Amino acid sequence: MSITVRFCGAARTVTGSSYLFQTASGRFLVDCGLFQGQKTLKELNYGGFPFRPADIDAVLLTHAHIDHSGLLPKLVREGFGGPILATRGTIDLCSWMLPDAGNIQESEVAQLNRRNAARGRKEVEPIYTQADALATLQSFRPVDYERWIDVMSGVRARYWNAGHLLGSASIELEFADAGATRLLRILLSGDVGxxxxxxxxxxxxxxxxxxxxxxxxxGDRVRAVTTPEQRRQHLATEVRDAAAAKGALLIPAFAVERTQELIVDLVDLMERGEIPAAPIFLDSPLAIHATEVFRQNATSLDQTVDVSRLLNSPHLKFTETVAESKAIMRLSGFHIIIAASGMCDAGRIRHHLKHWLWNAHATVLLTGFQANGTLGRFLQNGTKAVRIQGEEIRVAARIRMIDEYSGHADGAGIARWIAARRPIARGLFLTHGEENAIAGLADRVAERILPAAKIYQPMLDDVYELSTPEPRVLDVDHRRRLAPEAVTRLDWHNEMSELMLDINDRVAAAADDRARGVIIRRLRRALQENG
Structure with missing residues (x-):
């Protein structure tokens, strides 16, 4: 029996997680995530799937994060009619996250279309709407951890707690030949905490x-060994420094899990008197609803932490409406704003960054992975200016990074996780990482844990035959949505943005108007020569 897997996303990139499995019995997906980061990748969200949604029999979802679940409403809208199998925690979170994603897409497309109308450009449609997302919730079916479920004839699955997020799972697949003989056992990690x-x-x-x-x-990074108390003390140091600067502390954070972890530690530090007491504005409707989900699921979380009490602190201020969000911008002095998105690519954090980035009294504390091409990555890399919603903003705020709140294991942790899965008879596929991270993890695993010849680094849309003694890549070049190099390098949109900032810097630094005119004329000549 032939069994193939197609890497429809999260191949040489950390977003768009989606794996298409095909057997004689049918087809199913593990994850159906939204692409994020540079525009070349995000444009894949608007194009067609590399398969017919109506041909998919089921979706197995590892967890609720949008880079794993965010294209499910589009899948349903375009013809998928099967079940979406997920843990109860994942379903609870998706019930808020997917409608929120649809609402964000509708509002951002509305803003874009206003700009397009002013420029004489065509209107665009959202990837899907809030109504599409609400309709998708009817397809979810709950599964329990560590219990086998039948996916289709000859295929069953078992979910294991991945320690990444409320409800997150690694998914074990077992393929049987005519329901009698075990053929293959495959484990998809999801995101490993x-x-x-x-x-x-x-x-x-x-x-x-x-x-x-x-x-x-x-995969290419190793964090210093830390304890929960050391993590809190690192956070305390950053907060005290931000308070001393007498400006806002902006924390771009993923609305689910990262935000709740930060709130728990911030409130605990304030109650212990280790950081100045200050209002903590949770400026994200999704994060507010997710916080309520965490309260409701407190018994399934770490019992050494009083989650319910800490998430009900009077220091915590919810700003759900747009008017409440705008009111925060009238504040001066030290206060804390937590808002999505964690990579600064969407959501209300962009408005706060526009308001504060130019101010040397402000602090931006990045708390998680910043994908290539995102605003968060540019800030992390020390850029001197950025463009937000078409407006150039100089970066004078302090940009800080704290990695202890990451929801992902580091390179050493993933290697230990892989080693514990042995024996791995046929192969290890490394996905959901940028090229350097994948290469770093491959170097760490090769020979010490698994022979190098058994380690594979698939590219977007690669299809592998899995039922052969060794995995065999099939010819799919004619079906690739993007050239491999287009996935891994910064695209022309990023280069254009950097060029515009460089031109503005060079013109502003010129000695006088005559020198500025010389620069502009040279640029015009270059455009004419290459026109």
């Missing part, structure tokens, strides 16, 4: 597999 993560247990998963498909987000 770090050891000793706040609120979540350590990752769990089986061993003795034919294939492992592993994430590699931080």
């Amino acid at each position: 770090p050891e000793a993560k706040l609120l979540q247990p350590d990752p769990q998963a089986p061993s003795d597999l034919d294939y492992v498909i592993s994430e590699s987000t931080y």
Whole structure:
């Protein structure tokens, strides 16, 4: 029996997670995520799927993060009619996250169309609407951890707690020949949480597999060993420094899990008197609803933390409406704003960055992975100016990074997780990482844990035959949506933005109007010569 997997996303990039499995019995997806980051990748969200949605029999969802679940409403709208199998925690979070994503897409497209109308350009349609997302929720079906479920004839699955997020899972697949003989056992990691993560247990998963498909987000990095108290003290230091600067502390954070972890530690530090007491504005409707989901699921979280009490602190201020969000901008002095998105690519954090980035009294504290081409990555890399919604903003605020709140294991942690899955008979696929991260993890794993010849680094839309003694890549060049190099390098949109900033800097630094005129004339000649 032939079994193939197509890497429809999260191949040499950390977004768009989606894996298409095909057997004689049918087709199913593991994850159906939104592409984020540079515009070349995001444009894939607007194009067609590399398969017919109506041909998909089921979706197995590892967790609720939008880069894993965010294209489900489009899948349903375009003809998918099967079940979406997920843990109860994932379903609870998706019930807020997917409608929120649809609402964001509608509002951002409305703003874009106003600009397009002014420029004489065509209108665009949102990827999907809030109504599409609400309709998708009817397709979810709950599964329990560590219990086998039938996916289709000859295929069953078992979910294991991945320790990454409320409800997150690694998914074990077992393929049988005519329901009698075990043919293949495959484990997809999903996103693997770090050891000793706040609120979540350590990752769990089986061993003795034919294939492992592993994430590699931080595959080339090793964090210093830290304890929960050391993590809190690092956060306390950053908060005290921000308070001393007498400006806002902006924390771009993923609305789910990262935000709740930060709130728990910030409130705890304030109650202990280790940081100045200040209002913590949670400026994200999604994060507010997600916080309520965490309260409701407190018994399934770390029992050493009083989650319910800390998430009900009087220091915490919810700003759900646009008017409440705008009112925060009238504040001066030290206060804390937590808002999505975690990579600064969408959501209300962009408005706060526009308001504060130019101000040397402000602090921006990045708390998680910043994908290539995102505003967060440019800030992390020390850019001197950025463009937000078409407006140039000089960066004078302090840009700081704290990595201890990451929801992903580092390179050493992932390697230990992979080692614990042995024996791995046929191969290890490294996905959900940028090229350097994948290469770093491959170097760490090769020979010490698994022979280098058994480690594979698929590209977007690669199809592998899995039922052969060794995995065999099939010819799909004519079906690739993007050239491999287009996935990994910064696209022309990013280069154009950097060029505009460089031109403005060079013109502004010129000695006088005559020198500025010389620069402009040279640019015009260059355009004419290459026109």
